[in-house]
Amino acid sequence: MHSDTPASPEPGPAxxxxxxxxNRRGELLLHLRDDLPHIAWPAHWSLLGGGCDPGEDPATAIVxxxxEEAGLAADSLTExxxxxxHRGSGQIITFFAATWDGDETSLPLSEGVKLQFFAPEHLGILTIPPxxxxxIHRYLAAGPS
Structure with missing residues (x-):
């Protein structure tokens, strides 16, 4: 049967x-996630970020x-x-790089437990989503941009 109404596009993956x-010392800012059973990767150290709202592109979402999470406006945000x-939310995650040289303890954290800068050589002891x-390894292997 023919219809004049165009089919609505299938929603893409989340x-x-x-x-x-x-920061200027080469340390990475990590975010200790809340230990709540309904979130992906509870009690893991992760990067700041989150899901895109409907119709929102990743560049807008990360800003x-x-x-929202830390009152942070990072410099030189680059995709x-x-x-x-695959083992958590199933989302396609766009990674961005940015610099920021402030005091992470002064940020108004609205989600999670804490923010902390870590030297790359200390990341191995942290519980971080795969x-x-x-x-992070891919970023560090590429070296300075």
Whole structure:
């Protein structure tokens, strides 16, 4: 049967965005997530970020998420690559890089337990979601931009 109404497009996969934020010492800003059973990767160290709202692109989402979660406006926000969180949310996550040289303890954290800068050599002892660890390793292997 013929219809004059165009079929609505199928929604694409869920998307999200995270930011690898470094300071002038080369440390990375990580976010200790709440220990709540209904969130992906509870009680893990991760990057600031989150899911895209309906119709929102990852670049807009990361700016919104940084502001909402930590009142943070990072410098030189640059899109890097995408990784799918196969073992958690299932989202396609766009990674961004940025710099920020402030005191992380002064940020108004609205989600999670704490923010802390870590030197790359200390990341191995932290509990980090596999896709976030992969993204950080990929970023660090590429060297300074």
């Amino acid at each position: 998307r999200g965005a995270v930011a690898i934020i470094t 919104r998420e940084l502001d 890097l690559f995408e990784i799918t969180d 896709f976030i660890r992969d993204g």
